[in-house]
Amino acid sequence: MLIIWKRMRITMTTKWWIEGGTFLTMDDGQPIVNGHLVVEGSRIVYLAEAHPGALADGAERISGSGLLFMPGLINTHGHAAMTLLRGYADDMVLQDWLQNKIWPLEARFTAEDVRAGAALAAVEMLKRGTTAFVDMYDHMDEVAQVVEQAGLRGVLARGVIGLCSEAEQRAKLEDAIRFARDWHGKADGRIRVMMSPHAPYTCPPAFIEQFVQAAHDLDLPMHTHMSETAAEVEQNVRDYGVRPVEHLDRLGMFSRPTLVAHAVHLNDDEIALLAERGVAVSHNPASNLKLASGVARVPDMLRAGVTVSLGTDGAASNNNLDVFDEIRLTALIHKGVSGDPTAVPAYEALKLGTVYGAKAIWQSDEIGSLKPGMRADIVALDIDQPHYYPRTDLISHLVYAGNGRDVKHVWVDGVQVVRNRTCTRLDEERIAAEAAARFERLSSAT
Numbered sequence: 001m002l003i004i005w006k007r008m009r010i011t012m013t014t015k016w017w018i019e020g021g022t023f024l025t026m027d028d029g030q031p032i033v034n035g036h037l038v039v040e041g042s043r044i045v046y047l048a049e050a051h052p053g054a055l056a057d058g059a060e061r062i063s064g065s066g067l068l069f070m071p072g073l074i075n076t077h078g079h080a081a082m083t084l085l086r087g088y089a090d091d092m093v094l095q096d097w098l099q100n101k102i103w104p105l106e107a108r109f110t111a112e113d114v115r116a117g118a119a120l121a122a123v124e125m126l127k128r129g130t131t132a133f134v135d136m137y138d139h140m141d142e143v144a145q146v147v148e149q150a151g152l153r154g155v156l157a158r159g160v161i162g163l164c165s166e167a168e169q170r171a172k173l174e175d176a177i178r179f180a181r182d183w184h185g186k187a188d189g190r191i192r193v194m195m196s197p198h199a200p201y202t203c204p205p206a207f208i209e210q211f212v213q214a215a216h217d218l219d220l221p222m223h224t225h226m227s228e229t230a231a232e233v234e235q236n237v238r239d240y241g242v243r244p245v246e247h248l249d250r251l252g253m254f255s256r257p258t259l260v261a262h263a264v265h266l267n268d269d270e271i272a273l274l275a276e277r278g279v280a281v282s283h284n285p286a287s288n289l290k291l292a293s294g295v296a297r298v299p300d301m302l303r304a305g306v307t308v309s310l311g312t313d314g315a316a317s318n319n320n321l322d323v324f325d326e327i328r329l330t331a332l333i334h335k336g337v338s339g340d341p342t343a344v345p346a347y348e349a350l351k352l353g354t355v356y357g358a359k360a361i362w363q364s365d366e367i368g369s370l371k372p373g374m375r376a377d378i379v380a381l382d383i384d385q386p387h388y389y390p391r392t393d394l395i396s397h398l399v400y401a402g403n404g405r406d407v408k409h410v411w412v413d414g415v416q417v418v419r420n421r422t423c424t425r426l427d428e429e430r431i432a433a434e435a436a437a438r439f440e441r442l443s444s445a446t
């Protein structure tokens with residue numbers, strides 16, 4: 001078994017205090033300049049401009065000087081193990097890309113490949129400030145173990161393509177249920193599970209209904225790809241007489257809390273229905289641009305009251321896992337396509353990557369903003385760099401001038417997982433070498 005974690009020097013400090021930093025709480029209002037944050041165990045217990053007084057007694061002190069602290073970013077759609085396929089097939093249309101390049105190679109993936117790819121994804125996400133992510137893939141026990149060891153927060157789903165015999169469908173559904181029973185609530189509650197038929201075009205209706213039933217029985221949410229391309233929507237109408245939103249609604253999916261990825265091709269009625277049913281959307285701008293799928297109607301969805309969050313999708317269609325890039329794209333492309341420079345302002349774009357991300361994964365009472373009572377999922381960015389000056393507007397700088405490479409420290413659930421741009425729990429060198437070797441093996445077998 002691949003050993004990905006470092007032999008840990010366990011310095012379990014249960015109480016720590018960031019002294020004199022700038023805090024972007026994402027709880028609305030202006031950043032707190034020269035403030036203090038105290039964490040005890042896994043939670044924030046204090047955040048304000050005033051000195052914490054006795055609350056800081058016995059706390060390990062961390063200087064906040066030159067750093068901007070914000071909630072960890074939340075990536076609401078992806079396929080972590082696909083980091084192994086980064087750069088393997090670019091500049092293609094979705095169906096051709098999936099059917100002729102990606103799926104044939106994925107068919108050879110072993111559990112060890114998934115583990116290696118997920119470990120590489122964990123390093124990459126943490127170093128770019130992502131503290132929670134949604135993952136839909138196969139061999140999910142491996143991903144769950146990586147999440148546990150990396151110290152990340154994961155909402156995991158055994159994704160299932162149903163273009164196979166009924167016996168195979170049954171086996172996949174059983175695997176998804178077994179995975180949920182084994183892992184939901186594990187890793188000190190950092191792992192949660194969703195039920196996930198891959199897409200309406202890869203899962204027959206009766207199969208999707210079985211997933212909905214399982215989600216009811218296990219009291220779990222649903223996750224799927226939906227309306228990513230125009231061709232897929234047309235196909236859905238040809239096959240089932242309705243567009244994907246109505247199709248999934250009829251199959252009962254939206255009777256469960258649901259997160260749909262992409263939602264690029266929607267009409268007004270569909271946006272209204274998603275809002276009415278409380279369906280959350282994972283907007284994946286880089287993937288949608290690269291595969292030329294189109295541009296989702298994010299401003300319209302936000303206006304209608306749909307929860308819109310951000311996802312990178314897999315590294316084969318992005319090609320990185322940096323949510324800061326998605327934030328910036330979101331703040332830019334919707335202005336470009338609408339001709340309205342007020343569309344998705346910088347602060348709103350940041351909310352998609354934090355507060356709305358937390359809402360989309362049903363954890364907004366725990367993560368997505370910095371305030372007392374919340375889990376300590378915190379990112380510190382180095383703002384002592386030229387692109388953060390002059391200090392006109394830190395929110396603007398973060399979105400329009402900064403990027404994920406500015407991340408210096410990261411904590412998840414109160415534990416420091418990145419220190420001075422280095423993962424504390426993962427062996428970065430070994431993970432990179434393993435991923436390279438795994439790709440060699442996969443591709444030379446073709």
Ligand SMILES: N[C@@H](CCSC[C@H]1O[C@@H](n2cnc3c(=O)[nH]cnc32)[C@H](O)[C@@H]1O)C(=O)O
Nearest residue numbers: 079102136137138159160161198225313314
């Ligand atoms: N092989 C699994 C299903 C895996 S679910 C995750 C799937 O999503 C695929 N995928 C990645 N990006 C996209 C996308 O943008 N749209 C649709 N599918 C995607 C990915 O290649 C992978 O096959 C089975 O046993 O049925």
Ligand SMILES: [Zn+2]
Nearest residue numbers: 078261313314
């Ligand atoms: Zn996807």
